[in-house]
Amino acid sequence: MQSFGIGLAGLGNVGAGVFKHLTQNRSLLRGRLGCELEVRKVAVRDVSRDRGVPRELLTTNAMELLDDPNVHIVVELMGQKEESLRLMLGAIERKKIVVTGNKALLAEHGKEIFDAAYEHKVPVFFEAAVAGGIPIIKAIREGFVANHIQSIHGIINGTSNYILTRMTEAGMGFAEALAEAQAAGYAEADPSLDVNGGDAAHKAVILASLAYGFWVPMEKVFVEGVEQLTANDICFAEKLHYRIKLLAHIKAHTDGIEVRVHPTLIPKSHVLASVNGVFNAIAVKGDVVGDTLFYGRGAGQDPTSSAVIADIAEAADALVSPRRNLGFMPHGLYGVCKPIDEIVSEFYVRLSVEDRPGTIAQIAGILGELNVGISSILQPESEDEGATVPLVLMIHKASNAQIGAALDRIGKLVCVKRPPRMIRVEHFD
């Protein structure tokens, strides 16, 4: 039986899981793949730490994986920037297949990595980069090959979804919920990427690039995180029959695509509203297949290991029969990313206003002048005239430029006591 050698770079949470499950499920994999997958070298920072990996496999120099003729598949799980890029490009040059979960690196250097992959005709697989154990990369790359992808809406950061769930269901504060997610091992080494939307944006770039055949520049993606969300917003959203989720929105238009990540009010009745905790879910709509939905654990050792091992299996297959699609297939149908100002949506706006005659008239006047329509108003009854009260407006479809201009003017009114808070609304129509 053929045997393929794996070089594992990084033995953190995910790397250790990959080693464990490759070992535990060895005979299952052998039976399914018809070959042996053998870890032959493991690069770690500190060889003295016991991680259940035989000492003789360990090295502190990841670059050793490149020149070992017994390593055919390089699995990059270091999660670094320069060092990971050097390792991946070095592996490609030596015609070793690369498997990675490094979403930040792909989002920022995807073009460079795949230019090298095509030059050297070496596949790069990256299922673990998006949505943990959900096979969304393979689905978009292969399952939906017959489709123009019309839209992708996804909850693709487990940590922020965990935080929002705990804030909504347990009334927990932001910091406490984040600490729980960190303790469970879901958060990034730098958890600011989870809460500021950066991690979801990296994943959105990867999904959009795969779906639309060009590497979407990171700077074209509009990103807003969950740090500014308050219990008040969660509570008003509930009253209005919405849930707040950090969503990635990817859509095709005739004049370009949109890619954005931000907290979003979605109807409580929509299936994504019931995706809680560390779970991720991605709704993909194609012109042939129609609506589809993927659901599963988006973070954590085991689900992510499952995705990495699936890629290793695919790499083993590619070593036996070379392929044309090397993991990302560029094509020229799209190519432009629309700026946020041009993107149209509905909006939730929360104001702190003085409860006096004429307040609503002034606000409605500005919205009317800018051709922005109000679809509903919610103001809890106040005890005293003159008190500062919350005023929530639901806004009909408008461009981000229109609502931005309106809120600039509204925020300057004397009767408006704090900067307006705006959250986009999605009805998935």
Ligand code: HSE
């Ligand atoms: N920190 C990430 C998340 C891990 O919470 O989704 C998986 O990419």
